[in-house]
Amino acid sequence: MRVPVERLIDGVVQTLIDAVLPDVATSFARGQLWAAVDVLKNLRDRVESRADLAEAEGDSAGAALERALGALTSAPDVAGRVRAALADVPAAPAVARATALRAVLVDALTAIATLPEDTARAARAPLAEHLGAQVMRDVAVLKPSMLGEISQERVQRAT
Numbered sequence: 001m002r003v004p005v006e007r008l009i010d011g012v013v014q015t016l017i018d019a020v021l022p023d024v025a026t027s028f029a030r031g032q033l034w035a036a037v038d039v040l041k042n043l044r045d046r047v048e049s050r051a052d053l054a055e056a057e058g059d060s061a062g063a064a065l066e067r068a069l070g071a072l073t074s075a076p077d078v079a080g081r082v083r084a085a086l087a088d089v090p091a092a093p094a095v096a097r098a099t100a101l102r103a104v105l106v107d108a109l110t111a112i113a114t115l116p117e118d119t120a121r122a123a124r125a126p127l128a129e130h131l132g133a134q135v136m137r138d139v140a141v142l143k144p145s146m147l148g149e150i151s152q153e154r155v156q157r158a159t
Helices: 005-023 027-044 051-070 076-087 094-112 117-140 147-158
Strands: none
Touching (some): 005 027, 051 076, 051 094, 051 117, 076 094
């Protein structure tokens, strides 16, 4: 499941205000926290999804759906639905294309689930391959965790 950046920032802001702020003791630290919240709130509507990542996802999803169509020759109704949905996918911008292709993938997987297992397995395989690769693309852009620094801070405060 993908969480929109706006929702993620809203959640961080809410956590800072509701859970962190009450435990911040000094007025200087509270001021710094309010400044961070202000920056996040202003950043929220200025962040754009990376077009290069959306383009890679869109290319992969489109190719996977085309390969799945090749396995749906014995299910012309499902193939027709997928083809019709693909025809409605915008060519650009990349983020809109990737978003639309995600919806087509969900619809395709739902329709494929109604088919006999041998047909379903063959049609599902390229979609599963795409989804596995997409997970790796999603994880590749994550920054290293700061849990080590957080733990170190707690140890220093305790001593």
